Amino acid sequence: MTMKTRWHIFRKWAVQTARLCCGVPDYDVYVKHLREHHPERKVPTYPEFFRERQVARYKGTGGRCC
Amino acid sequence: MHNAASKPSPAARILWVAIAIVGAWCLGVVALRRGEPINAIWVVAASIAIFAIGYRFYGKFIEHSVLRMDPGRAPPSVLRNDGLDYVPTDKWVVFGHHFAAIAGAGPLVGPVLAAQMGYLPGTLWILFGVVFAGAVQDFMILAFSLRRDGRSLGHMLREELGPVPGVIAMFGVLVLMMIVLAVLALVVVKALTHSPWGTFTVACTIPIALLMGVYLRWFRPGRILEGSLLGLVLLLASIGYGAHVAASPLLAPIFDFDAKALAWLLIAYGFCASVLPVWLLLAPRDYLSTFLKIGTIALLALAIFLSAPTLQMPAVTTFVDGSGPVFQGHLFPFLFITIACGAVSGWHSIIASGTTPKLLANEGQARLVAYGGMLMEAFVAIMALIAAASLHPGVYFAMNAPGALIGTTVEQAASTISQWGFVVTPAELLQTAQNIGEHSILGRAGGAPTLAVGMAQLLHHLIPGTQLMAFWYHYAILFEALFILTTVDAGTRVGRFMIQEIAGLIHKPLQATDSWTGNLLATAICVGLWGYFLYQGAVDPLGGINTLWPLFGIANQMLAAIALMLATVVIVKLKRERYVWVPGIPAIWLIVCTITAGCEKLVGPISFTAAAQKYAASLRSDQLLAPAKSADDMQRIITNNEVDMALTAIFVLLIVTMFSFSLRALILAWRSNHPTAHEEPYVALASVTH
Numbered sequence: 154m155t156m157k158t159r160w161h162i163f164r165k166w167a168v169q170t171a172r173l174c175c176g177v178p179d180y181d182v183y184v185k186h187l188r189e190h191h192p193e194r195k196v197p198t199y200p201e202f203f204r205e206r207q208v209a210r211y212k213g214t215g216g217r218c219c
Numbered sequence: 220m221h222n223a224a225s226k227p228s229p230a231a232r233i234l235w236v237a238i239a240i241v242g243a244w245c246l247g248v249v250a251l252r253r254g255e256p257i258n259a260i261w262v263v264a265a266s267i268a269i270f271a272i273g274y275r276f277y278g279k280f281i282e283h284s285v286l287r288m289d290p291g292r293a294p295p296s297v298l299r300n301d302g303l304d305y306v307p308t309d310k311w312v313v314f315g316h317h318f319a320a321i322a323g324a325g326p327l328v329g330p331v332l333a334a335q336m337g338y339l340p341g342t343l344w345i346l347f348g349v350v351f352a353g354a355v356q357d358f359m360i361l362a363f364s365l366r367r368d369g370r371s372l373g374h375m376l377r378e379e380l381g382p383v384p385g386v387i388a389m390f391g392v393l394v395l396m397m398i399v400l401a402v403l404a405l406v407v408v409k410a411l412t413h414s415p416w417g418t419f420t421v422a423c424t425i426p427i428a429l430l431m432g433v434y435l436r437w438f439r440p441g442r443i444l445e446g447s448l449l450g451l452v453l454l455l456a457s458i459g460y461g462a463h464v465a466a467s468p469l470l471a472p473i474f475d476f477d478a479k480a481l482a483w484l485l486i487a488y489g490f491c492a493s494v495l496p497v498w499l500l501l502a503p504r505d506y507l508s509t510f511l512k513i514g515t516i517a518l519l520a521l522a523i524f525l526s527a528p529t530l531q532m533p534a535v536t537t538f539v540d541g542s543g544p545v546f547q548g549h550l551f552p553f554l555f556i557t558i559a560c561g562a563v564s565g566w567h568s569i570i571a572s573g574t575t576p577k578l579l580a581n582e583g584q585a586r587l588v589a590y591g592g593m594l595m596e597a598f599v600a601i602m603a604l605i606a607a608a609s610l611h612p613g614v615y616f617a618m619n620a621p622g623a624l625i626g627t628t629v630e631q632a633a634s635t636i637s638q639w640g641f642v643v644t645p646a647e648l649l650q651t652a653q654n655i656g657e658h659s660i661l662g663r664a665g666g667a668p669t670l671a672v673g674m675a676q677l678l679h680h681l682i683p684g685t686q687l688m689a690f691w692y693h694y695a696i697l698f699e700a701l702f703i704l705t706t707v708d709a710g711t712r713v714g715r716f717m718i719q720e721i722a723g724l725i726h727k728p729l730q731a732t733d734s735w736t737g738n739l740l741a742t743a744i745c746v747g748l749w750g751y752f753l754y755q756g757a758v759d760p761l762g763g764i765n766t767l768w769p770l771f772g773i774a775n776q777m778l779a780a781i782a783l784m785l786a787t788v789v790i791v792k793l794k795r796e797r798y799v800w801v802p803g804i805p806a807i808w809l810i811v812c813t814i815t816a817g818c819e820k821l822v823g824p825i826s827f828t829a830a831a832q833k834y835a836a837s838l839r840s841d842q843l844l845a846p847a848k849s850a851d852d853m854q855r856i857i858t859n860n861e862v863d864m865a866l867t868a869i870f871v872l873l874i875v876t877m878f879s880f881s882l883r884a885l886i887l888a889w890r891s892n893h894p895t896a897h898e899e900p901y902v903a904l905a906s907v908t909h
Contacts, residue, residue, distance in 0.1 A: 168444065209303075
């Protein structure tokens with residue numbers, strides 16, 4: 154594995170973790186899921202996806218620890 | 220499911236024997252060396268060795284023998300994959316997410332307060348508590364949720380114990396949440412009282428968050444990292460500018476508040492923040508605090524490793540006898556109540572049955588995420604303890620003991636604390652205050668300021684410069700205040716939804732979360748509930764933390780006991796009775812601790828009852844007791860103590876009730892000759908993935 158691909162993998166991991174910590178799951182995974190399982194549904198743009206998730210995060214249940 | 224391939228190689232065996240020897244040696248030094256101060260690195264090394272052994276051996280034993288985790292079984296993320304909530308995710312990503320969700324202010328506050336008994340009792344409780352209770356609870360609850368479509372703790376309680384105990388436990392959670400929000404908000408109040416610099420920087424987070432909100436909504440939608448970096452730069456600038464605010468005779472009075480005023484401001488702010496759209500204020504602050512939290516924990520670890528401080532606090536102080544100024548009560552049970560998060564925290568059972576089980580791609584990864592994540596949190600608690608114990612004990616007590624005990628001037632404080640055996644001069648106390656850019660360090664209980672001074676001194680060792688120390692102090696205060704306030708806002712919203720759900724049972728339209736009437740009403744009730752306790756803490760004669768932290772500890776450990784009782788019942792329902800001690804012993808330990816602490820708070824010298832009676836007796840003989848300045852004040856203190864009394868009684872009653880329900884379920888399950896747990900049917904992972 155070259156340095157470049159390693160860095161690339163690390164970067165992807167860091168961004169995915171950081172976003173998940175803020176309640177935003179991986180967009181690419183969601184798009185792939187929609188295409189595979191629900192081809193009839195409209196694929197949201199990233200901003201649309203982000204807004205929907207942002208509101209969903211504070212809907213109740215769980216939250217964070219003290 | 221033991222697999223033969225996991226037999227350790229000779230090299231691995233040698234490695235683990237070496238870790239065990241090093242760990243035992245370090246722990247021996249920490250526990251046995253008396254008279255001469257030891258270096259913090261001994262504590263760090265002992266902790267790492269114990270965590271490694273706990274994770275490798277006890278964690279693995281639970282994984283294979285008790286829970287029988289099966290990497291070949293399909294988890295909910297695969298079975299119900301919807302690309303959003305249920306997504307099979309890389310294990311390290313889940314680990315990061317889980318850790319960010321469980322690590323809050325708790326592990327930073329409790330250990331600092333417990334340092335009054337010396338560093339040893341707290342260290343031992345954190346190390347052994349986490350391995351045998353805290354991490355076990357998180358792991359088992361996550362595992363159960365994994366086998367039940369990612370169901371929540373409340374749902375599992377209703378299913379496994381019955382509908383009534385399920386409802387009772389959820390009521391307990393709501394009350395616990397109100398206490399958590401109040402006590403955390405009080406930590407912020409204590410840190411910002413008469414501190415224009417701190418208040419200014421914390422106030423600045425509001426416009427900064429609004430700016431970030433707008434940026435993430437319209438300019439660069441969803442670029443969280445970019446927006447957070449922008450916010451971080453502005454935050455650091457505001458800390459820098461805060462020094463000018465504090466020094467300016469014109470600006471300083473604008474940001475100079477007493478505890479009462481700050482409490483009202485926080486209540487008003489909490490109301491607004493949870494009514495406004497989340498993208499505007501709540502979410503951007505959440506992002507900022509999440510990243511700042513991880514960054515600061517890393518910074519603290521770096522500072523401890525590099526500066527390797529000497530622990531100035533004795534291993535064990537005389538305050539183990541219950542006469543301590545920071546919190547009252549004997550080592551047993553109050554040490555185990557004071558350090559909740561970090562050793563065992565009931566709140567985690569809600570997180571472990573929340574989003575995490577919906578993300579795990581494989582049952583084999585549950586130990587890393589739940590058991591490992593909790594060990595990480597325990598390490599944060601150990602670091603907080605080190606930061607507090609590396610302070611001059613005189614400074615530590617000056618900051619954490621209430622003014623009613625040590626007086627309000629540095630001279631009085633220095634002489635009282637010196638009499639306790641921690642020799643300190645007024646000049647030293649003044650100098651510390653000056654170094655961190657504050658007028659006074661007296662009466663700043665609540666953990667945050669102590670940790671901030673500890674951190675500032677550690678970082679100051681690495682990067683010298685007198686100006687910098689004040690910067691680091693206010694950085695640490697800001698970071699704690701920021702994520703506490705985020706918890707308060709988000710918690711108020713969650714509380715609001717819970718209250719709306721209950722209100723909906725009485726009047727259906729109130730349940731609609733988009734109805735403004737229901738929204739405002741429920742938010743007002745929620746803010747009113749925690750606001751009451753916050754205000755009560757702000758005017759408390761002993762500084763508030765003294766009263767509220769034990770209440771919080773009892774409530775949090777009560778939830779942990781409930782979670783562990785559930786685990787015990789489920790293990791018996793699975794007909795694995797011979798492992799019943801794994802969750803059973805910590806469950807009993809927590810029940811004993813919470814009930815003893817609850818009873819001591821109900822009857823006896825340190826009880827709320829005694830405090831109420833003392834004030835009532837003085838009121839009858841027309842005498843005023845400090846800090847009350849009028850008969851009305853006296854009456855309020857009496858009422859507050861009676862409310863705390865009632866609350867403690869509710870907690871004790873709740874735990875006794877839950878214990879009887881669990882015992883009944885346990886006996887029924889024991890007598891049954893087949894498994895009765897409500898697990899979802901087995902689906903092989905290989906049959907659903909391609």
